[in-house]
Every structure is written in C-alpha cells, then in structure tokens.
Amino acid sequence: MINRRYFSGALAVLCTTPVGAANRPNMTMHRSPTCGCCGAWAAYIRRAGFSITIVNESDLAPIKSRAGVPDALQSCHTAFIDGYVVEGHVPVEAIEKMLSERPAITGIAVPEMPTGSPGMEIPMMKPEPFKVIAFSQMGSSETFMDYPNGFIAGR
Numbered sequence: 001m002i003n004r005r006y007f008s009g010a011l012a013v014l015c016t017t018p019v020g021a022a023n024r025p026n027m028t029m030h031r032s033p034t035c036g037c038c039g040a041w042a043a044y045i046r047r048a049g050f051s052i053t054i055v056n057e058s059d060l061a062p063i064k065s066r067a068g069v070p071d072a073l074q075s076c077h078t079a080f081i082d083g084y085v086v087e088g089h090v091p092v093e094a095i096e097k098m099l100s101e102r103p104a105i106t107g108i109a110v111p112e113m114p115t116g117s118p119g120m121e122i123p124m125m126k127p128e129p130f131k132v133i134a135f136s137q138m139g140s141s142e143t144f145m146d147y148p149n150g151f152i153a154g155r
Contacts, residue, residue: 028079035077041118060077082099089119090132091110091118117150129149
C-alpha cells in the first residue's frame with residue numbers, strides 16, 4: 001500500500017532527476033571556488049541530465065596544462081567527461097554531439113566567457129556570437145559548432 005509520505009518522496013525524486021540522467025556519463029569540473037558563472041554552468045549541466053562533480057582548485061593552470069587545453073582556448077573552468085575535455089561555457093548540444101560521434105580529439109572549448117553562453121546569461125544583454133572549438137594534443141583546432149547569433153536555450 002502506498003502512503004502519502006512514500007508517494008511524496010517518490011514524486012520528489014522523479015521531479016528532481018532529469019530524464020536520461022542514468023544514461024549519461026559523469027562529468028568532473030575543476031573551477032575556482034569563487035567563480036559564480038562556473039556554478040551557473042554546472043547547474044545548467046545538471047538540468048540537462050548530467051551528473052557533475054565539482055572540484056575547487058586554487059590554481060587551474062596545472063589542470064589545463066595536463067589536459068592539453070591550448071592557451072588561446074582557455075576559459076574559467078575545465079571539465080572531464082568520458083575521456084574528453086570540456087573547457088569553458090560549452091552548450092550541452094556540443095557535448096552530446098562529441099559523445100555520440102566520438103571524434104579523435106582531446107576535447108572542445110568555448111574560449112574566454114562570451115556573454116549569453118550557458119552560465120554567462122546576463123538579463124537585458126544580447127548574447128554574443130561564439131564558436132565551440134575542437135582541439136587535439138597535437139595542436140590542431142577547428143570549429144566544432146558555430147553559434148553566430150549566440151546561444152539560445154532549447155534551440
């Protein structure tokens with residue numbers, strides 16, 4: 001027999017667990033503990049159904065160096081998922097594309113911190129255009145996805 005407490009608990013789990021979350025690999029994000037936009041990006045990633053572990057670091061340079069993130073592509077946080085690097089405010093659709101296509105790259109990056117990219121939304125400000133760049137340990141990089149009109153959630 002289902003009682004009200006059991007039903008309320010089950011409903012809470014269903015309402016807070018994104019659909020497909022069990023099918024997605026875990027992500028680990030390294031960030032400065034004082035960076036608010038990194039927290040906003042992590043919340044965006046969780047809403048998309050990813051599990052994300054946050055590791056606060058006082059110095060991200062060694063993490064980025066070991067991960068092979070080129071200086072020109074660096075941003076405020078570095079994440080790792082299923083053998084790939086995700087640098088900066090990368091949209092979920094680019095992460096999903098990378099995970100489904102499994103290209104021979106080290107990872108993808110959104111350099112700097114474009115206004116309007118996931119986690120960098122600022123009310124009343126127009127999103128900036130940006131590109132998601134694929135990069136490899138060999139030093140090559142190319143456009144992986146292009147957002148000429150900025151990021152529009154749910155597009």
